[in-house]
Amino acid sequence: MKILVTGANGQLGRETVLILRASSHDVVALTRQELDLSKTDQIAECIASHRADWVINCAAYTQVDKAESEPELASLVNRDAAQAVAEGVHSYGGKLLHVSTDYVFDGTQSHAYSESDTTHPLGIYGKTKxxxxxxxxxxxxDAIILRTAWVYGIxxxxxxxxxxxxxAERDELSVVDDQIGTPSWTADIAQAMLALIEKEAKGIFHFTDEGVTSWFDFAVAIRETGKNQGFPIKAAKICPIPSKNYPTPAPRPAFTVLSKEKIRGILGYDIPHWQDSLQSMLKKLKDSTLI
Ligand SMILES: NC(=O)c1ccc[n+]([C@@H]2O[C@H](COP(=O)([O-])OP(=O)(O)OC[C@H]3O[C@@H](n4cnc5c(N)ncnc54)[C@H](OP(=O)(O)O)[C@@H]3O)[C@@H](O)[C@H]2O)c1
Structure with missing residues (x-):
């Protein structure tokens, strides 16, 4: 299949391009240089000119805090450009997978969010997404919307x-322990996106790795797993703090665990646990020159 990926220089876009190429797909990888999403009048034509079977829109304005002071630019990229990408794909009858976020929810729920749960973003980034x-x-x-969360990759x-x-630099650091969610390795997200498009899925899907954690516990796991894999460690102590002690311009949802019941039925394989994926990612990072 011919698959066009936007945001091909971003953390998810780069991994997606690698995984699609490894699966022998014909990939058109568009970075900001080839497709500037702030120039909305040029997007549809550029997208349509490639006539890809599928377009995966990984590009986004992702600076959650900066979006509070740049709402116009965030809207332009996350709303207007998303619409223009869809117009381009629609114009020649292609198919579209658009990547979105757990930040469309307000985090007040105490059980995993399903695709049909009420959205209520707390900040500009979530609102524009x-x-x-x-x-x-x-x-x-019939487009696929894939909401994911807590994305990391090499x-x-x-x-x-x-x-x-x-x-590696500090003796001690503090990390919030009252925001709960699930880390998601870009390689796992890209694999899930590939499965969705190969199976011609339609509609909204949630995907993260398996498990539930806090940013604090995630940080501790990074230190412990990193230590075992020979990364330099100085900080002996990681301190849990409440979010109110770490104020940010954009409020963060307290709980954004996403239910994967719907996507499990499509994938046909076990979704990796976030701790296993963290281990795999750190190994890959150690073996690369990207640290
Ligand atoms: N990061 C997370 O924790 C997270 C969580 C949930 C959902 N998501 C979603 O996952 C998707 C991928 O995010 P990511 O983590 O890979 O983010 P990322 O690393 O920031 O990548 C975003 C990409 O979008 C590109 N971009 C931004 N503005 C652009 C513009 N005006 N024109 C063209 N390209 C532009 C960036 O280009 P440059 O490289 O040139 O800056 C970058 O390559 C996004 O839809 C995001 O909303 C992310």
Missing amino acids: LEGEQATLKLMP HGHNFVKTILRLI
């Missing part, structure tokens, strides 16, 4: 790489 979902589905009701910037750097 939700509007992007809605614009996509309005034009292409490419780009993420929590795992930040914690690895901090534990």
Whole structure:
């Protein structure tokens, strides 16, 4: 299949391109240089010119806190550009998978969010991502919307790489322990997206790795797993703190565990536990030059 990936320089986009190519698909990888999503009038034509069987839209304005002071740019990329991508795909009869986020929820629920649960984003990033979902589905009701969460991988910037750097530099660090969710390795997300498109799925799906944790417990696991794999460790202590002691411009949902019941029925394989995937990712990172 010919598959076009936007945001091909981002952490999920890069991994997706590698995994699709390893599965012998013909991949068109578009970075910001080839497709600037802030120039919305050029997007549909660019997308349509490639006539890919599938388009996977991994590009997004992902700076959750900065979005609070740049709402226009966040809307332009996450809502207007998402709509323009859908227009481009729709114009020639292609298929679309659009990536979205757990931040469409407000985190007040105490059991895993299903695809039909009420959305209520707390900040600009989540609001614009939700509007992007809605614009996509309005034009292409058969598109796949894949909501994922707590994304990390060997490419780009993420929590795992930040914690690895901090534990090598500092004696002590503090991490919030009252935000609960599930880390998701980009390789696992990309594999799930490949399965969804190969099976021609339609509609909204949730995907994360298995398990539930807090950012604090995730940080401790990064330190312990990193130590076992020979990463440099200085910080002897990681302290749990409440979110109120770590104020951020954008409020964060307290609980965004996503139910994977729907996607399990499609995937046909066991979703990896986040601890196993963390181990695999750190090994891959250690073997690479990307630390
Ligand atoms: N990160 C998370 O924890 C998380 C959680 C849930 C859902 N998601 C979703 O997962 C998807 C992938 O995110 P990610 O973690 O891979 O983020 P990322 O590493 O920040 O990648 C986003 C990509 O979008 C590109 N982009 C941003 N603005 C653009 C513009 N104006 N024109 C063209 N490209 C632009 C970036 O280009 P540059 O490389 O040039 O900056 C980057 O390659 C997004 O839909 C995101 O909302 C992420």
